[in-house]
Amino acid sequence: MARPGRLGVGIIGAGKVGAVLGAALRAAEHAVVGVSAVSEASRERAESLLPGVPVLEIQDIVERSELVLLAVPDDALGDLVEGLAKLGAWQPGQLVAHTSGRFGVGILQPVRAAGAIPLAMHPAMTFTGMSLDLTRLMDCTFGVTADAAMLPIAQALVVEMGAEPVAIAEADRTIYHAALAHSSNHMVTLVAQASQLLREIGVEAPESMLGPLLRATLENALASGESALTGPVARGDVGTVAAHAQALKEYDGGAGGDVLAAYQAMARATARRAGNRGLLRPEQLAEINDALENGSEPHSGDSSPEGN
Numbered sequence: 001m002a003r004p005g006r007l008g009v010g011i012i013g014a015g016k017v018g019a020v021l022g023a024a025l026r027a028a029e030h031a032v033v034g035v036s037a038v039s040e041a042s043r044e045r046a047e048s049l050l051p052g053v054p055v056l057e058i059q060d061i062v063e064r065s066e067l068v069l070l071a072v073p074d075d076a077l078g079d080l081v082e083g084l085a086k087l088g089a090w091q092p093g094q095l096v097a098h099t100s101g102r103f104g105v106g107i108l109q110p111v112r113a114a115g116a117i118p119l120a121m122h123p124a125m126t127f128t129g130m131s132l133d134l135t136r137l138m139d140c141t142f143g144v145t146a147d148a149a150m151l152p153i154a155q156a157l158v159v160e161m162g163a164e165p166v167a168i169a170e171a172d173r174t175i176y177h178a179a180l181a182h183s184s185n186h187m188v189t190l191v192a193q194a195s196q197l198l199r200e201i202g203v204e205a206p207e208s209m210l211g212p213l214l215r216a217t218l219e220n221a222l223a224s225g226e227s228a229l230t231g232p233v234a235r236g237d238v239g240t241v242a243a244h245a246q247a248l249k250e251y252d253g254g255a256g257g258d259v260l261a262a263y264q265a266m267a268r269a270t271a272r273r274a275g276n277r278g279l280l281r282p283e284q285l286a287e288i289n290d291a292l293e294n295g296s297e298p299h300s301g302d303s304s305p306e307g308n
Contacts, residue, residue, distance in 0.1 A: 007095070010065030011035040011050070012058055012080070014042040016129030017099050018071025023049040024137055024161035025069075034061040045129050062089040067157075070098040078107050085110035095153065097121050101177035104145040104170035119154040120145040120173070123163065124180055137161055143168040143176050190266075193259045197251070226273060233270045236284040238291050241267060246295035264292045 014037035034056035092115030108118030220228035
């Protein structure tokens with residue numbers, strides 16, 4: 001016997017996110033009635049994660065579904081929603097949820113105008129599009145946004161997928177998404193740059209060297225916040241920072257390549273935050289910034305903070 005409150009779910013977009021969330025909802029005994037998949041990769045993903053679910057046209061999916069999950073790129077979401085509204089596809093009482101981090105429910109205004117119920121449910125996780133993502137959902141949070149009366153529905157759907165819902169105000173969605181992108185996406189760039197530098201000086205397995213360091217750093221930062229900060233910038237080791245900047249400038253061919261630019265930007269931000277916390281004196285902060293810009297050390301005096 002089916003559990004009460006089970007829904008007919010339609011998945012628009014069998015990308016890495018849509019196929020996985022569809023599988024999670026199916027595991028919670030909702031019926032996935034159709035999925036849209038254009039590319040060969042999407043079709044294979046749908047076949048793997050949603051076996052037996054028919055691949056249908058988008059309008060047919062909306063017509064058959066009590067819950068429509070829009071798992072499409074941010075820039076495509078608005079046009080898709082408006083286009084379906086012009087076709088009269090949205091149905092009164094229907095649940096329509098998107099997985100975009102950037103947007104809340106405002107972008108679903110055409111859905112609301114048709115009498116359907118808009119929800120925003122963004123998983124704060126990177127996806128591989130494989131079954132292992134279903135296990136990762138157990139440790140995942142979703143940023144959810146909905147009208148106050150409908151928020152429990154979004155929260156319940158997230159819990160059924162095994163994840164934890166966190167309410168995000170409509171006005172805060174862009175900052176919310178920027179925080180996640182800044183941490184996750186830029187970490188990939190940072191690791192790629194560090195691996196590149198190590199590989200080019202002969203380290204054959206950079207991941208073996210970086211893995212323990214980065215895992216420990218992440219755990220310390222999550223547990224202790226900025227009090228976990230270490231390194232030459234926070235210590236005011238101007239000479240070391242200058243040497244780093246000069247070496248990276250030479251590595252980038254003196255043309256301000258991406259490694260030097262990233263190091264300078266993050267070191268300046270780190271120095272500013274260390275200064276705000278009283279770890280660096282104003283003159284040390286100025287020296288750090290000069291070292292980053294010019295690769296030069298101060299001419300006299302020890303710039304290290306006493307006791308570090």
